[in-house]
Amino acid sequence: MPTRLSNYFLRTLREDPSDAEVTSHRLLVRAGYIRRQAPGVFAWLPIGLRVKAKIEKVVREEMAAAGAHEVHFPALLPREPYEVSGRWAEYGDALFRLQDRKGSDMLLAPTHEEVFTLLVKDLYNSYKDLPLSIYQIQDKYRDEARPRAGLLRGREFTMKDAYSFDYTDAGLDASYEAQRDAYERIFTRLGLEYVIVKADAGAMGGSRSEEFLHPTPVGEDTFVRSAGGYAANVEAFTTLVPEALSWDGLPPAQVFPTPDTPTIQTLVDSANRNQPRPDGRDWTAADTLKNVVLALTGLDGSRELVVVGLPGDRDVDLKRVEVAFAPAEVEAANDEDFAKHPGLVKGYIGPWSADGAVLGETSATGIRYLLDPRVVDGTEWITGANEHGHHVYGLVAGRDFQADGTVEAAEVLAGDPAPDGSGPVELARGMEIGHVFQLGRKYAEALGLKVLDENGKLVTVTMGSYGIGVTRILAIIAELTSDEKGLVWPPAVAPFDVHVIATGRDQVVFDTAESVVAAIEATGREVLYDDRPKVSPGVKFGDAELIGVPQIVIVGRGAADGVVELWDRRTGERTSLPVAEVASRLP
RNA sequence: CGGGGCGUAGCUCAGCUUGGUAGAGCGCUCGGUUUGGGACCGAGAGGUCGCAGGUUCGAAUCCUGUCGCCCCGACCA
Numbered sequence: 001m002p003t004r005l006s007n008y009f010l011r012t013l014r015e016d017p018s019d020a021e022v023t024s025h026r027l028l029v030r031a032g033y034i035r036r037q038a039p040g041v042f043a044w045l046p047i048g049l050r051v052k053a054k055i056e057k058v059v060r061e062e063m064a065a066a067g068a069h070e071v072h073f074p075a076l077l078p079r080e081p082y083e084v085s086g087r088w089a090e091y092g093d094a095l096f097r098l099q100d101r102k103g104s105d106m107l108l109a110p111t112h113e114e115v116f117t118l119l120v121k122d123l124y125n126s127y128k129d130l131p132l133s134i135y136q137i138q139d140k141y142r143d144e145a146r147p148r149a150g151l152l153r154g155r156e157f158t159m160k161d162a163y164s165f166d167y168t169d170a171g172l173d174a175s176y177e178a179q180r181d182a183y184e185r186i187f188t189r190l191g192l193e194y195v196i197v198k199a200d201a202g203a204m205g206g207s208r209s210e211e212f213l214h215p216t217p218v219g220e221d222t223f224v225r226s227a228g229g230y231a232a233n234v235e236a237f238t239t240l241v242p243e244a245l246s247w248d249g250l251p252p253a254q255v256f257p258t259p260d261t262p263t264i265q266t267l268v269d270s271a272n273r274n275q276p277r278p279d280g281r282d283w284t285a286a287d288t289l290k291n292v293v294l295a296l297t298g299l300d301g302s303r304e305l306v307v308v309g310l311p312g313d314r315d316v317d318l319k320r321v322e323v324a325f326a327p328a329e330v331e332a333a334n335d336e337d338f339a340k341h342p343g344l345v346k347g348y349i350g351p352w353s354a355d356g357a358v359l360g361e362t363s364a365t366g367i368r369y370l371l372d373p374r375v376v377d378g379t380e381w382i383t384g385a386n387e388h389g390h391h392v393y394g395l396v397a398g399r400d401f402q403a404d405g406t407v408e409a410a411e412v413l414a415g416d417p418a419p420d421g422s423g424p425v426e427l428a429r430g431m432e433i434g435h436v437f438q439l440g441r442k443y444a445e446a447l448g449l450k451v452l453d454e455n456g457k458l459v460t461v462t463m464g465s466y467g468i469g470v471t472r473i474l475a476i477i478a479e480l481t482s483d484e485k486g487l488v489w490p491p492a493v494a495p496f497d498v499h500v501i502a503t504g505r506d507q508v509v510f511d512t513a514e515s516v517v518a519a520i521e522a523t524g525r526e527v528l529y530d531d532r533p534k535v536s537p538g539v540k541f542g543d544a545e546l547i548g549v550p551q552i553v554i555v556g557r558g559a560a561d562g563v564v565e566l567w568d569r570r571t572g573e574r575t576s577l578p579v580a581e582v583a584s585r586l587p
Numbered sequence: 588c589g590g591g592g593c594g595u596a597g598c599u600c601a602g603c604u605u606g607g608u609a610g611a612g613c614g615c616u617c618g619g620u621u622u623g624g625g626a627c628c629g630a631g632a633g634g635u636c637g638c639a640g641g642u643u644c645g646a647a648u649c650c651u652g653u654c655g656c657c658c659c660g661a662c663c664a
Contacts, residue, residue, distance in 0.1 A: 011597095011614090013598060013599090013613095013614090014598075014599085014613060014614075014625070015598060015599045015600095015613075016599080017598080017599085018593085018598085018599070018600090018656095018657080019656065019657055020657090021657075021658065036656095039655095039656075039657090094662090094663075110664090111664090140664080142663075142664075144662080144663055144664095145588080145661080145662050145663065146588095146660090146661085146662075146663080147663095148657090148658085153663070153664080157664075159664075211664095220662095220663070220664090221664095318661080318662090319662090322662090431664095432664055433664090434664095435664070467664070468664095469664055472664075503622070503623060504622060504623080505621085505622055506622095534621095534622090535622090536621080536622060536623090536624085536625070536626060537622065537623045537624060537625090538622095538623080538624035538625040538626080539624085539625050539626095540623095540624090540625090541623080541624050541625080542624070542625050543625090554623075556622090556623055557622095557623060565623095
């Protein structure tokens with residue numbers, strides 16, 4: 001039976017909703033696919049649900065092909081497993097927390113590693129049961145600081161999350177590859193361009209991790225890639241460390257007065273004016289060592305200062321810093337922090353002073369000092385002399401100062417060398433549409449998931465987790481394929497295969513339309529039939545364009561002569577056909 | 588959390604500066620005309636003007652507070 005528009009739960013809007021800015025959100029609301037319920041939370045109307053189901057179908061088929069079995073967990077879960085894994089604390093404000101009537105803490109799950117692990121623990125205890133891959137398609141909840149862009153970043157979103165269980169590292173690799181391959185097939189079938197990039201393993205622990213990013217300037221992730229094939233999220237980018245240099249023959253460091261040079265630029269100007277280089281080249285920001293004071297707040301609320309030293313031509317990248325110091329929260333040190341450390345002279349901070357080391361755990365201040373990996377032994381720097389209005393020139397790393405370690409805190413710049421030697425990288429933006437992740441034994445260990453191996457020995461299971469954002473993908477497809485008239489679904493995910501319009505008031509129009517609909521349905525296609533009486537042609541055409549079913553059949557003025565039109569939504573091309581041929585001429 | 592904007596009919600908005608008791612277009616209902624690009628005529632239904640205080644004879648309009656939403660940034664699958 002066709003879906004008849006005369007009594008379908010669908011209302012198109014003539015005007016753009018005022019609270020929708022991005023294309024996908026605007027069109028999905030206007031065309032009657034979704035409605036906003038709360039910030040970042042959406043209701044799915046019948047036609048929207050159909051598209052969602054089409055995407056899920058592709059995902060399910062490829063999951064089955066990869067040997068994964070579907071399950072379904074509740075979104076509402078008790079606190080305990082997340083307490084044991086540490087994520088009750090680590091997730092912070094992004095976790096939706098609530099209490100039941102007895103006052104027990106519960107949560108709306110942001111992902112399900114813990115409960116999948118516990119289920120397997122309940123049921124399995126032998127290596128013979130493994131490997132195992134199970135997945136679900138379920139709504140996830142994250143209380144984003146600022147939900148935006150409609151479905152692209154909501155607080156409730158549908159995700160396919162899969163989990164693999166193995167008892168050997170090689171097994172985990174194989175399970176990981178199977179999911180990774182499935183993802184490639186899924187995105188290819190959906191026609192979504194993607195880049196696979198190295199990702200940060202982050203607070204989840206574990207080793208190998210890759211993100212599938214859809215390249216788009218509006219993406220939230222920045223990634224790098226080299227011509228030689230290296231690709232990584234900037235958060236996971238590692239600096240190619242230069243060789244250490246010898247400091248034999250380098251002149252001793254010298255302090256010069258540098259009044260009014262609180263910034264890198266003023267310092268460089270002052271250096272070129274007052275202490276020109278003997279080799280004739282100008283000083284640049286890259287010759288200076290910038291020392292940035294950061295405040296880390298641990299999960300227990302403790303506050304620690306740390307100073308990061310990096311070349312003056314680079315800023316600290318807060319995302320990379322967050323990764324480097326996770327799970328602590330990072331912010332710039334405030335006036336109060338400086339007040340507690342009079343040894344830090346704002347604007348003139350450096351590791352060295354005439355009276356001894358200023359930065360570092362064993363120094364006068366005792367503040368942890370970490371260096372950008374480029375600051376290798378033997379490199380010379382202009383940096384603060386810890387005295388107002390003074391800098392020290394020719395300060396040599398290794399000879400004149402030491403640090404407590406290195407940190408990947410500096411921003412990545414286009415042209416930086418890829419760590420694998422594959423050449424300079426370029427920067428691009430992308431939106432995460434999938435993530436594959438070797439969790440390793442973190443969750444299994446925390447939750448006690450062990451099996452007996454071939455030797456009768458208890459071994460901890462090793463796991464992987466694999467996510468795809470179903471609703472985000474839907475929004476991206478809508479965004480990519482739409483035009484100024486409305487949505488234009490690719491056939492693989494379209495809510496219907498064919499949209500039949502009956503226009504006119506002669507009974508022959510409706511009779512013809514009915515037979516056309518029946519003929520098309522007989523070919524196995526799904527039909528949306530606009531049978532609304534007393535609705536003018538312009539309205540029906542406009543709605544068809546807005547709704548975006550790929551093939552439209554117009555039954556109208558030619559009906560009396562047995563002629564209808566086939567209208568391709570994407571190309572706009574219209575072809576007149578005899579009624580009898582329509583079903584067979586559909587692509 | 589910082590910055591900006593906005594809350595008036597189902598939707599998109601005007602009215603607010605200069606206080607006088609609620610408007611338009613679209614949508615919806617009824618009658619009629621119309622039917623290949625968002626038709627027309629006539630008659631209707633529909634709003635505690637986000638909420639709470641205050642000023643005033645009188646508040647959508649002025650004042651104070653508060654709640655909510657959107658956008659940019661921070662953050663984030």
